[in-house]
Amino acid sequence: MNWTLSRRAEGMNPSVLREILKVAEKPGIISLAGGLPSAKTFPIEAMAAACQEVLSKSGPAALQYAASEGYEPLRIWITEQLAANQGMTVDPDQVLITTGSQQALDLIGKVLIDTGSRILVETPTYLGALQAFSPMEPNVVSVDCDEQGPLPEDLAVKIGEGADRARFMYLLPNFQNPTGRTMSAERRAALMAEAARLGLPIVEDNPYGELWFEQAPPAALSSYNPEGSIYMGSFSKILAPGLRLGYVIAPKALYPKLLQAKQAADLHTPIFNQRLVAEVLKDNFIDRHVPTIRALYKQQRDTMLAVLEREMAGLDVRWSKPEGGMFLWVRVPEHIDTLPLLAKAVERNVAFVPGAAFYAGTPARNTLRLSFVTASAEQINIAITALAEVLRAEIAAQPKPLQAASAAELDTVA
Numbered sequence: 001m002n003w004t005l006s007r008r009a010e011g012m013n014p015s016v017l018r019e020i021l022k023v024a025e026k027p028g029i030i031s032l033a034g035g036l037p038s039a040k041t042f043p044i045e046a047m048a049a050a051c052q053e054v055l056s057k058s059g060p061a062a063l064q065y066a067a068s069e070g071y072e073p074l075r076i077w078i079t080e081q082l083a084a085n086q087g088m089t090v091d092p093d094q095v096l097i098t099t100g101s102q103q104a105l106d107l108i109g110k111v112l113i114d115t116g117s118r119i120l121v122e123t124p125t126y127l128g129a130l131q132a133f134s135p136m137e138p139n140v141v142s143v144d145c146d147e148q149g150p151l152p153e154d155l156a157v158k159i160g161e162g163a164d165r166a167r168f169m170y171l172l173p174n175f176q177n178p179t180g181r182t183m184s185a186e187r188r189a190a191l192m193a194e195a196a197r198l199g200l201p202i203v204e205d206n207p208y209g210e211l212w213f214e215q216a217p218p219a220a221l222s223s224y225n226p227e228g229s230i231y232m233g234s235f236s237k238i239l240a241p242g243l244r245l246g247y248v249i250a251p252k253a254l255y256p257k258l259l260q261a262k263q264a265a266d267l268h269t270p271i272f273n274q275r276l277v278a279e280v281l282k283d284n285f286i287d288r289h290v291p292t293i294r295a296l297y298k299q300q301r302d303t304m305l306a307v308l309e310r311e312m313a314g315l316d317v318r319w320s321k322p323e324g325g326m327f328l329w330v331r332v333p334e335h336i337d338t339l340p341l342l343a344k345a346v347e348r349n350v351a352f353v354p355g356a357a358f359y360a361g362t363p364a365r366n367t368l369r370l371s372f373v374t375a376s377a378e379q380i381n382i383a384i385t386a387l388a389e390v391l392r393a394e395i396a397a398q399p400k401p402l403q404a405a406s407a408a409e410l411d412t413v414a
């Protein structure tokens with residue numbers, strides 16, 4: 001049988017990340033590649049007790065079809081958290097529970113992107129967002145960034161004109177995936193002032209905001225201009241990703257369209273999971289649980305930074321020092337491509353994600369992403385030591401071309 005694929009399906013590519021994760025499943029490999037939270041942080045006992053409670057108290061309702069908007073007590077809990085932590089005043093009617101925040105990206109793409117629509121993203125940006133938007137065939141334009149995120153002055157340059165004016169900009173203000181960078185309060189204010197001046201809508205994605213190590217990041221971008229912003233959050237990094245629970249906060253004018261897209265996609269997010277989480281979250285559970293994740297991840301980050309400092313000494317390699325989240329971003333000498341480097345690292349039983357996958361525009365091929373949360377301290381030591389050896393050998397084998405040397409010196413990102 002000859003199946004004729006839609007143009008949309010033709011345009012879909014296998015996720016580079018998934019392909020890499022397959023490699024990383026090789027026995028004995030230490031993977032610093034995955035975007036998985038540490039399984040040590042999953043609150044299994046609390047979940048078991050809550051499961052029992054949900055089934056015995058409201059079994060039939062927990063197993064029945066439910067409202068597309070989501071479970072009301074969970075939506076109210078979300079508005080309270082956003083008020084306390086993000087400076088956002090949100091009505092529960094603006095909260096749409098989604099099947100992970102990944103689904104929120106898909107719904108936003110369906111509702112806001114036509115074929116060829118210009119959308120703006122950070123340089124680099126979350127690969128999963130590029131994948132979610134791509135079936136809608138947007139024209140994805142990268143905004144110039146420094147170590148604090150997008151440069152406000154570049155918005156006017158990239159926004160486009162007339163019918164080609166950008167539909168929105170997708171932004172990750174906290175402990176960004178992949179760089180680990182965070183926007184300062186000043187950068188947020190300047191960026192949002194410029195977006196408001198230009199009439200540019202904002203799509204804010206914040207799955208890592210609660211995973212801060214020293215101090216909470218500044219208020220959400222959406223708090224500056226609620227009518228001009230969509231906000232996404234997730235339970236994946238603070239409870240467990242397998243629950244597939246996320247949410248989107250939309251201005252009231254946009255909410256019905258997202259809801260219709262949600263109904264068409266899957267009717268509703270599993271109500272059992274929503275009730276389970278609402279039960280777990282009772283009695284301020286999150287205020288006791290999240291600090292344990294922060295403490296573990298901070299310790300892991302400190303270990304990775306210390307080993308990088310020790311092992312990369314003397315090499316022209318730089319890395320970000322994230323103040324939260326799960327990832328650290330590394331820049332190797334300009335002329336080293338990290339994709340072929342990965343194959344050599346895998347031979348030494350180490351995996352990372354080559355940075356090129358995270359760019360919508362011209363990629364910086366000399367970058368890579370490391371996760372510091374899933375490997376143990378001992379594994380981090382072994383893996384970074386091996387990675388430094390692979391890099392040292394590569395740098396020795398490929399002497400620095402003259403031009404690349406001057407470009408590397410000028411380079412300020414990450």
Ligand SMILES: Cc1ncc(COP(=O)(O)O)c(C=O)c1O
Nearest residue numbers: 035100101102126177234236246
């Ligand atoms: C920036 C970002 N957004 C969204 C997601 C999707 O998360 P989930 O669908 O599990 O809520 C991820 C997952 O890693 C992410 O890193």
